[in-house]
Amino acid sequence: MDNEVLKALRERRSVRAYKPQQITDEELQAVLDAGTYAPTGMGYQDPWIVAVQNPDIIAQLVRMNAAVMGVKSNPYYDAPTIVLVFASRPERWENGVCDGSLVLGNMMIAAHAIGLGACWINREREMFDTDEGKALMKSFGLPDGLMGVGSIALGYAARPLPAAKPRKDKYYRIVK
Ligand SMILES: Cc1cc2nc3c(=O)[nH]c(=O)nc-3n(C[C@H](O)[C@H](O)[C@H](O)COP(=O)(O)O)c2cc1C
Known part of the structure; x- marks a missing residue:
């Protein structure tokens, strides 16, 4: 079977390489909307999505992420937009990482x-566990x-x- 979605x-x-030109608001909206339609545990729509296009905040995110990674390069590959996904901590909602991951998948x-x-x-996770990260989340x-x-x-x-790498052998099996 085949179709456009598949x-x-x-x-x-x-x-991992981006043109400096910013995407249009319409394009950004389409990506964010797709994220909001990801399935979520209990249908809680627990995740929070923050799209950042402000150059100062992008520079801050680059610095914070590079510090966790221990590199001097830009971990976001100079992309003009960074979309952050947050979810409830595990003690509050056990499906936060699963929910947020599906939001990220939909958006990609x-x-x-x-x-x-x-x-x-x-x-x-590490970036927003710091005092600086928590202040940024508040902002x-x-x-x-x-x-x-x-x-x-x-x-x-x-x-x-x-092109995609070949899929690994026996990636799936069908049990009937
Ligand atoms: C949980 C997760 C974390 C990832 N983190 C990074 C990352 O920090 N930097 C990066 O360049 N790619 C990251 N990737 C992208 C993977 O490296 C990429 O999906 C994989 O190499 C397969 O390539 P493809 O997406 O082109 O099929 C991540 C992917 C996932 C699912």
Whole structure:
């Protein structure tokens, strides 16, 4: 079987080089909306999504993420938009990481489907566990009790997408 959705799922790739040009508000909205339609445990819609396009805050996120990683390079690959996903801490809601991960997945597929590049970028858990991270979450207007789940770098891909690596042998089996 094949259709546009299945094709997008197969052809989406992690983009690690971006054009400096910002995406349009319409494109950003489409990606964020797709994130909000991810399934969530109990239908709670627990995750919180923060799209950052402010250059000063992006520079702060780059610095914080690079510090966790212990590198000097930009962990978001100079993407002009960073979309952060937060969810309730495990003591408050056990499915926070699962819910947030599906939101991130939906947004990456949506980005690809409308011709944008995206890449999951990690380390938001550690970044937003610091005092600086907590202050930043407050400045975003988020409630207490959340943790960082992950983020996506988002923008126009600066290079053609590579082909997917072959899928591992026996990735799935069917038991009838
Ligand atoms: C949980 C998770 C964390 C990831 N963290 C990073 C990251 O911090 N930086 C990065 O460049 N890619 C990151 N990736 C992207 C993976 O490296 C990428 O999905 C994988 O190599 C397969 O490539 P593809 O997405 O092009 O199919 C992450 C992916 C997942 C699912």
